[in-house]
Amino acid sequence: MSLDKTEVQKIAWLARLSIDEQDISTYSDELSNILGLVESMNSVDTNGISPIAHPLDLTARLRSDAITEINQREQFQKNAPLTDAGCYLVPKVIE
Amino acid sequence: MEWETVIGLEIHAQLATKSKIFSGAPTAYGAEPNTQACAVDLGLPGVLPVLNEQVVLMAIKFGLAIDAEIPERSIFARKNYFYPDLPKGYQISQFELPIVSRGNLEIQLEDGTTKTVGVTRAHLEEDAGKSMHEGFGDQTGIDLNRAGTPLLEIVSEPDMRNAKEAVAYMKKIHSIVRYLEICDGNMQEGSFRCDANVSMRPKGQEEFGTRTELKNINSFRFVEQAINIEIERQIDILEDGGKITQETRLFDPDKNETRSMRSKEEANDYRYFPDPDLLPVQIEAELIEKIRSELPELPNAKKQRFIDQFKLSDYDSGVLTAQKEIADYFETCVSTAEGEAKLSANWIAGELSASLNKESKDITESPVSAEMLGGMIKRIKDDTISGKIAKQVFEAMWNGEGDADSIIESKGLKQVTDTGAIEILVDDVITNSPDQVAQYQAAPEEKQGKLIGYFVGQIMKQSQGKANPKQVNELLKEKLKS
Numbered sequence: 001m002s003l004d005k006t007e008v009q010k011i012a013w014l015a016r017l018s019i020d021e022q023d024i025s026t027y028s029d030e031l032s033n034i035l036g037l038v039e040s041m042n043s044v045d046t047n048g049i050s051p052i053a054h055p056l057d058l059t060a061r062l063r064s065d066a067i068t069e070i071n072q073r074e075q076f077q078k079n080a081p082l083t084d085a086g087c088y089l090v091p092k093v094i095e
Numbered sequence: 096m097e098w099e100t101v102i103g104l105e106i107h108a109q110l111a112t113k114s115k116i117f118s119g120a121p122t123a124y125g126a127e128p129n130t131q132a133c134a135v136d137l138g139l140p141g142v143l144p145v146l147n148e149q150v151v152l153m154a155i156k157f158g159l160a161i162d163a164e165i166p167e168r169s170i171f172a173r174k175n176y177f178y179p180d181l182p183k184g185y186q187i188s189q190f191e192l193p194i195v196s197r198g199n200l201e202i203q204l205e206d207g208t209t210k211t212v213g214v215t216r217a218h219l220e221e222d223a224g225k226s227m228h229e230g231f232g233d234q235t236g237i238d239l240n241r242a243g244t245p246l247l248e249i250v251s252e253p254d255m256r257n258a259k260e261a262v263a264y265m266k267k268i269h270s271i272v273r274y275l276e277i278c279d280g281n282m283q284e285g286s287f288r289c290d291a292n293v294s295m296r297p298k299g300q301e302e303f304g305t306r307t308e309l310k311n312i313n314s315f316r317f318v319e320q321a322i323n324i325e326i327e328r329q330i331d332i333l334e335d336g337g338k339i340t341q342e343t344r345l346f347d348p349d350k351n352e353t354r355s356m357r358s359k360e361e362a363n364d365y366r367y368f369p370d371p372d373l374l375p376v377q378i379e380a381e382l383i384e385k386i387r388s389e390l391p392e393l394p395n396a397k398k399q400r401f402i403d404q405f406k407l408s409d410y411d412s413g414v415l416t417a418q419k420e421i422a423d424y425f426e427t428c429v430s431t432a433e434g435e436a437k438l439s440a441n442w443i444a445g446e447l448s449a450s451l452n453k454e455s456k457d458i459t460e461s462p463v464s465a466e467m468l469g470g471m472i473k474r475i476k477d478d479t480i481s482g483k484i485a486k487q488v489f490e491a492m493w494n495g496e497g498d499a500d501s502i503i504e505s506k507g508l509k510q511v512t513d514t515g516a517i518e519i520l521v522d523d524v525i526t527n528s529p530d531q532v533a534q535y536q537a538a539p540e541e542k543q544g545k546l547i548g549y550f551v552g553q554i555m556k557q558s559q560g561k562a563n564p565k566q567v568n569e570l571l572k573e574k575l576k577s
Contacts, residue, residue: 014364016177016184053170053192053369059377065112065149068119069133076137077129086128087227087236090179094228094235 002032096334097298100326101306102261102291103253106268107246108278109222109286110153116221116245117144117187124284132224132239138183144372146171150245151376153277154194154219155386157247160271160393161214163198165383171219171373174365179237180224188248190367193218194376200271201395202263203413212264213252220246247278253292253303258322262315265289266417270394274419282313289318293325295333304329305339309346309353321346325353397422405429405436414444420458424465431469435476442468446489463492471499484508484560512563514570517554520562521570524553535575547571 003011008028012019019027073086082089115122118135135142158165170192173185195217201209224239249268255261269287272278280287294306309325312318324346329339344353392400394416401412401422416422421443428439447468451461471488474480480488480503491502503509511517525532528550535546547568554567 014175014366053168053375054371054373056374058374060146060374062148062151062376063119063145065114065147066119067114067121069114069121071130072133073127073129076132076134076139082234084231084234084236086130087231087238088129088179089231089234089236092228092231092233092235093179093226 003028003035098295098330098333099298099300100256100322101253101294101296101303102255102257102322104251104255104261104264105290105292106249106251106265107222107288107290108157108249108268108272108280110150110245110247110277111279111286112147112149112153112245114147115243116147116150116219118243120243122244124281124286126240128236128238129240132242136182136239136243144187144370146373146376147245150219150247151194151378152386153275154217154247155378155383156275156277156390157217157249157272158195158198159383159387159390160275161195161198161200163214163217164196165194165378166192166196167378167380168192169194169376169378171370171376172367173370174220174367176365178223178226179235180226180239180242182224182239182242186221186223187370187373188220188367189218191369192375194378200264200267202260202267204263205259207409210254210260212254212260215250215252217247217249220248222246247272253294258319258326261291261322262319265318266315267394270417270419274391274393276391282315285313288313291318291322291325293322293329294339295326295329304333305341307339307341307353308343310343310356312346317346317348320348320351321353324351328353401425405440407436407440411440411444415440418458424458424461427465428469428472431466432472432476435472438472438475439469442472442489446486450489450493462495463489467492467498474499474503478510478512478563479503480508480510481560481564483555483564484510508561510563511558511561512566514566517558517562517566517570520554520557521550521567521574523557524550525574528553532575543575547575550575 005024005028008019008024008031011031012027077083077088080088110116112122114120115136118133120133120136121131123131135144155165169189171187172190174188174190175185177184193216195214197216198214200212200214202212203209222241222244224237224242227236227238230236251264255264269280272287273280278286282288289312291309291312292306293309294304296302296304307325307329309321312321325344332339340355343356345356346353398409398412398416401407401416402409405412407415414421415425425439425443428443429436432439447458447461447463450463451458468489471480471485471492474488475482475485487506488499488502488508491497491506492499496502497505531546531549535543535550538546550571551564551567554562554571555564
């Protein structure tokens with residue numbers, strides 16, 4: 001299976017990656033190789049084998065419902081390019 | 096052509112935990128922006144989510160309440176999309192192996208019949224933050240306090256056929272999550288919200304039509320309105336030979352219309368995959384049984400018990416058990432009123448709920464407590480006051496003038512049950528109304544019942560409503576005979 005140019009562009013858009021036009025064919029080859037690997041795995045008979053959700057054969061340890069965090073807004077917002085009235089600011093997004 | 100509507104609902108219930116689903120930050124509503132958003136909620140590098148035990152227990156409770164299966168294993172997935180109020184670039188949700196699988200719910204329709212609605216699944220996920228587009232110039236302000244708040248998304252089967260059924264279903268879920276005390280159900284604060292999928296098909300056709308999704312409807316009334324408007328819109332398009340576009344639409348209650356949000360076909364490519372940060376959740380059968388044994392009495396069971404125990408009608412019992420707090424109020428009221436169930440039910444569904452509605456108050460905010468109302472009903476029952484005087488007493492209690500006994504005492508509202516005193520009043524009226532007496536005595540028996548009302552009215556006026564109406568009636572009949 002191989003990916004064409006528009007598919008590569010769509011995947012890049014979904015991940016919000018900016019890619020150079022000249023690199024598309026390289027990406028296309030590399031991604032197609034990965035899909036090829038998946039395809040060869042697909043040929044293995046996996047009937048009766050339950051899918052793994054996680055590579056470690058462990059189950060989750062849960063935490064109790066307690067408040068353990070304090071307000072560190074000031075410190076966190078030092079990293080933000082823009083803040084106002086306690087809010088993080090971003091370019092206007094309107095639906 | 097005759098059309099059939101097909102509706103499915105996705106309800107988001109915010110789980111009433113103290114801390115977030117994957118972090119120890121608080122979930123309290125209304126805090127200063129970003130004061131409850133910790134490093135995990137902000138998606139800062141190097142943090143790891145750790146699942147809150149309480150949300151798992153709450154989800155299981157819900158599953159058991161709708162007779163659903165709770166799978167032994169449950170996993171979390173990343174739902175990938177970009178929006179500024181989602182700092183990680185993905186929402187942790189569940190895709191395969193949700194915590195609650197197929198369940199069922201019985202809803203009561205207006206004509207009194209019941210209908211079973213299937214629940215496809217219910218899964219856990221984290222809420223996003225809030226975007227504010229006003230007040231920041233050409234910027235959008237982001238408050239991430241809500242990011243990471245636990246949600247249970249309850250997905251129904253497309254089993255509903257009109258807006259009223261959808262509302263009945265939504266109310267039932269609302270009632271159940273409140274009974275279970277897993278969600279406060281506050282729709283203004285967004286703790287309970289709903290998306291509706293609506294499609295039309297020619298009656299008799301098996302295959303579903305193309306659906307639209309109505310987003311974020313935050314009241315029962317709006318659900319009904321939004322769905323009905325959307326049904327009309329779709330029928331108009333279909334009858335004109337047009338096609339429905341699969342899209343997300345927003346309901347605008349001010350304009351009473353639904354309108355298209357940006358077409359989401361591409362944005363809907365969420366590329367779910369299991370979240371490598373979170374291990375599968377293992378749910379032991381013993382835990383499920385323990386939770387099952389601790390489930391509270393649920394609306395349907397309570398309703399049946401009220402019918403059996405208090406001899407209430409199906410309707411009254413349904414009204415009283417729709418909200419757990421009302422049911423609790425009723426039971427306290429009845430026990431204070433020495434078992435007077437029917438009067439208690441009438442007062443709660445009548446005077447009390449009218450007064451609450453007028454001031455937009457919830458029963459938990461009622462100035463008249465269940466004990467106070469029960470105390471007043473006890474005085475109706477033992478003939479201290481009549482039902483009519485009770486309205487005065489109720490009003491005084493509502494206005495904070497004290498409990499029933501002190502109001503009856505201070506206002507001198509005690510009913511006159513002394514036969515001698517009533518007899519004087521009766522004799523007076525008879526002497527002063529010779530014409531009416533003649534008319535009464537000349538009338539055939541079936542008309543006398545109506546004519547006697549005049550005398551009763553006069554006596555009640557004389558006694559300022561305090562004469563016992565039953566005694567007045569009996570004495571009058573007796574005296575007017577001759």
